[in-house]
Amino acid sequence: MTHTPHGDHLIGGERIRSEGRFSSAPATGQSHEFSAGNPELVAQACAAAHAAFEGFAATTCEERAALLEAIAEEIDARGDAITAVGHAETGLPEARMQGERGRTTGQLRLFAEHIRKGDYLDRRHDKALPDRQPLPRPDLRMMQRPIGPVAVFGASNFPLAFSVAGGDTAAALAAGCTVVVKGHSAHPGTGEIVGDAIVAALSRLGMDPGIFSLVQGGKRDVGEAVVTDPRIKAVGFTGSLGGGRALYNLCANRPEPIPFFGELGSVNPMFVLPSAAAARGAEIGTGWAASLTMGAGQFCTNPGIAVVIDGPDADAFAAAATEALQASAPQVMLTDGMADAYRSGAARVGAGKGVRSLVSTSCEARHAAPYLFEVSAADWLENHELSEEVFGPLGLIIRVADAAQMEEVARSFAGQLTTTLQLDDGDTDLGRRLLPVLERMAGRVLANGFPTGVEVADAMVHGGPYPASTNFGATSVGTLSIRRFLRPVCYQNLPDALMPKDFA
Incomplete structure (x- = not known):
């Protein structure tokens, strides 16, 4: 299907073309020109969001649920165009684009179902006790x-599920918050089609067009303008540690500091316990390799590090992973910059003290092929740089001397999105010792699986202690993510006629 982008920003329901322009850099096919954002356009979008907020906040759960469902319907109606443009811009397979679209619309519909129930509002009522002594109690709701x-901020690696209508936008709209999206320049055409879908849904329901705006591209000053605009009250971000930390600092240094919900990446360590290694070490190694290379390793939950006790079982694990990775074909990365960063990261890891190469490769242009390294626990513990994320299909095996050193290595990790235990029945005691360490380390602890693939569900947590995310009490996936954009308000002796409609 052929789709020609209009290349405009979407601000308060209007298409706006700016003088500044930038060109997309697709993996395949024709490049297109898009309007580039600037601080003035950001201010215009924030003004529209501010003007629409009070009215949107006053809507009912049912009205917001209807909006989420309408957005999902409009996205599905543009499904073929989204797949074609997204595949061309990112190089992601068409099946991946279709699956991610299903995840995005499924999330919108899940949130609609969730808010209709009303439980997320955590409504509480302490009735008045006028006769209580020594003092009466007021009515508190x-x-x-x-x-x-x-x-x-749209994410580079998920052009749908973590971008224009992705988790942050869906959660904010479900909460009753207006949204200004800073589109990612890696896939502006995909973002534009989804933005058009949101505008169409708002128009169809007769809702204020200022509820949503999309500002495309632009330089660093555009991102800075978004987070420092006094009308913005929270920020959702998925991206690099460096970029996220810079925006976090800007949010904290505002005259009115605001929460910055940043998901900044992770190495997601996997611990292969001895009984599991003995029983199925080769099988785990092959599965790990498949997880490492899924989507060219461009997942924030990519399990980049495996920890295993040295010996024949570790040899079998490493040999199986090596064989599987050597057979893996190069894959297209999302951008040229990501491919360059991947090669630089691999060179950094390979140059580390005591690091041995098991699989090396030659990556050209925008393609990535796997790397696999191994290192002793002693050398790992001396080199903090080895714990830094390399975004791509790179794996590092840490060989520990025994269970005690495995615990020591576990304690050395900073905050993670996920961590995994590969264990059998004979590993229960060691697993029990490791679990308190792992649950403090990560937002999601897995057993006998691989973390690539994040289920959108009530119980999911996609977040963790810093630097995995900037707010360890939050998640950017699942229905709990809506709570990020809410705050509790107590109403004392307020007449029923003035109470928000959703309290009933």
């Missing part, structure tokens, strides 16, 4: 209320 306009 509490519920969660939307915090204000939210800025969302």
Whole structure:
């Protein structure tokens, strides 16, 4: 299917073309020109979001649920165009684009179902006790209320599920917050089609067009303008540690500091316990290699590090992983910059003290092929740089001397999105010792699986202690993510006629 982008920003329901332009850099096919954002356009979008907020915050759960479902319907109606443009821009396979679209629309529909139930509002009522001694108690009612306009930064590696209508946008709209999206320049055409879908859904329902705006491209000053605009009350971000930390600092240094919900990446260590290694070490090694190379390793949950006790079982694990990775064909990465960063990261890891190469490769242009390294626990513990994320299909095996050293290595990790235990029945005691360490380390602890693939569900947590994310009490996936954009308000002796409609 052929689709020609209009190349405009979407601000308050209007297409706006700016003088500044940039060209897309697709993996295949024709490049297109898009309007580039600037601080003035950001201010215009924030003004629209601010003007629309009070009215949108006053809508009911049912009205917001209807909006989420309408957005999902409009996205599905553009499904073929989204697949074609997304595949061309990112190089992701068409099946991956279709699956990610299903995840995105499924998330919107899940959130609609969730907010209709009303439980997320955490409504509480302490009835008045006028005769209580020595003092009467007033009537107290509490519920969660939307915090204000939210800025969302589109992610590079998920052009749908973590971008224009992805988790942050869906959660903010579900909460009753207006949204300003800073589109990612790696896939502006995909973002534009999804933005058009949101605008169409708002128009169809007769809702204020200022509820959503999309500002495309632009330089660093555009991102800075978004997070420092005084009308923005929270920020959702998925991206690099360096970029996320810079935006986090800007949010904290505002005259009115605001929460920055940043998901900044992770190496997601996997611990192969001895009984599991003895029983199925080769099988685990092959599965690990498949997880490492899924989507060219461009997942924030990519399990980049495996920890295993040295010996024949570790040899079998490493040999199986090596064989599987050597057979893996090069894959297209999302951008040329990511491919360059992947090669630089592999060179950094390979140059580390005591690091041995098991699989090396030659990566050209925008393609990535796997790397596999191994290192002793002693050398690992002396080199903090080995714990830094390399975004791509790179694996590092840490060989530990015994269970005690495995615990020591576990304690050396900073915050992670996920961590995995590969264990059999004979590993229960060691697993029990490791679990308190792992649950403090990560937002999701897995057993006998691989973390690539994040289920969108009520119980999912996609977050963790810093630097995995900037707010360890939050998740960017699942229905709990809506709570990021709410705050509790207590209403004392307020007449029923003035209470928010959703309290009933």
